[in-house]
Amino acid sequence: xxxxxxxxxxxxxxxxxxxxxxxxxxxxHNSMYWYRQDPGMGLRLIYYSASEGTTDKGEVxxxxxxxxxxxxxxxxxxxxxxPSQTSVYFCASSEASEGWYTEAFFGQGTRLTVV
Amino acid sequence: AQSVTQPDIHITVSxxxxxxxxxxxxxxxxxxxxxxxxxxxxxxxxxxxYFSGDTLVQGIKGFEAEFKRSQSSFxxxxxxxxxxxxxxxxxxxxxxxxxxxALTFGSGTRLQVQP
Numbered sequence: 001x002x003x004x005x006x007x008x009x010x011x012x013x014x015x016x017x018x019x020x021x022x023x024x025x026x027x028x029h030n031s032m033y034w035y036r037q038d039p040g041m042g043l044r045l046i047y048y049s050a051s052e053g054t055t056d057k058g059e060v061x062x063x064x065x066x067x068x069x070x071x072x073x074x075x076x077x078x079x080x081x082x083p084s085q086t087s088v089y090f091c092a093s094s095e096a097s098e099g100w101y102t103e104a105f106f107g108q109g110t111r112l113t114v115v
Numbered sequence: 116a117q118s119v120t121q122p123d124i125h126i127t128v129s130x131x132x133x134x135x136x137x138x139x140x141x142x143x144x145x146x147x148x149x150x151x152x153x154x155x156x157x158x159x160x161x162x163x164x165y166f167s168g169d170t171l172v173q174g175i176k177g178f179e180a181e182f183k184r185s186q187s188s189f190x191x192x193x194x195x196x197x198x199x200x201x202x203x204x205x206x207x208x209x210x211x212x213x214x215x216x217a218l219t220f221g222s223g224t225r226l227q228v229q230p
Contacts, residue, residue, distance in 0.1 A: 033217055040124070042205060042220035043159075050216065058217065090158065096216035101147055101209050104218055106159040 002026050006091050006107035013081040013114045021076040021110050023091030031096040032074035033058075033104065034066060036087040043090060049074055050096065081114045088112070117142050119208050121221035128196050129229045136191040136224050138206030146208035148189040149218065150180055154202045162204075165189060176200070201228045 007022045025032065030051045035043040045058030049068040063085060065077045074093075078085060088111050094104040120139045128134055140146060148165040163174025170182040180191045189206060206221040 031216060035220075040222055042222045043207075043218070045217050045219070048215070048217050056215070092218075094216070096209075101216050103149070103161050103164055105161075108158045 004091055004093055004105050004107040006089075006110050008110060009108065011110060011112050013078075013112065015081060015083060015114060017081050018077065018079050019081065019112075020078075021089055021091075021112075022073070023075065023107060024073045025091075025093040025105070026072065027093060027105065028071070029093035029095050029105075030071070031094050032068065033092040033094075034064075034074070034076045035090045035092065036060065036085075037090060037109075038087050046076065046089075081112075083114045086112060086114045117210065117219070119206055119219055119221040121204075121206055121224050123224045124222070125225045125227070127227040127229060130198050131195050134191075134193045134196045134200070134226070136204050136206075136226070138189045138191065138221060140187050140189070140206075140208050142187075142208065142210055142212075144210070144212045145182075145184060146210045148180075148182060149207045149209075150174065150178070150189075150191045151205045151207060151220075152176075152202050153205065153223075159205065162191070196226075196228055198228045198230065201226055 004025045033048040034046040037043045047066040049055045052071045067075045088109045091107040092104040095102040118141045150162040151159040165182045203223045203225045207218040
């Protein structure tokens with residue numbers, strides 16, 4: 001009954017360091033997403049993957065890269081962290097395609113601080 | 116431009132009072148509509164969703180929402196608020212008429228409940 005699992009839950013990075021946030025879902029969903037949440041701005045889409053083997057930019061993709069490793073896993077990489085990337089990151093998954101959509105399920109989030 | 120607006124950043128109500136949280140959207144075709152709740156330090160939980168049909172939607176925890184096409188609104192309501200309802204509430208949409216099947220969120224409304 002895991003749903004969407006994100007690791008790590010907390011991370012502190014120095015400016016310029018790199019890291020990868022991991023996300024896995026066990027609901028056999030085709031679509032996966034990465035969002036960031038900042039105070040007063042809701043959640044903004046960074047990247048999404050409509051299906052295994054595809055990825056697309058969202059609203060705020062600069063400074064990030066993603067990999068859809070297989071149907072279950074979708075990772076987010078910060079190559080050179082900046083203080084502006086201090087945020088809470090959420091991974092989500094859903095079943096979606098042209099013409100239909102089901103609800104998205106979210107992980108518990110990763111709180112990232114860049115100093 | 117396509118957008119989701121939650122005009123109230125912060126709302127305070129007394130326990131037992133009724134609640135209405137506002138959400139307006141600007142999309143060409145009526146999108147899929149959602150309300151999520153986020154307790155402090157937690158992930159997002161789906162309260163309810165509207166895809167089609169009856170414009171009054173029932174959700175979990177005693178919440179309901181009404182879709183009004185003429186006003187491009189999807190307001191969330193609860194007849195009697197409990198202290199445990201204190202949280203942040205997000206309205207979100209998924210467009211029907213584009214290829215991107217991803218949630219776009221409003222900026223959120225923080226609910227405080229007074230004893």
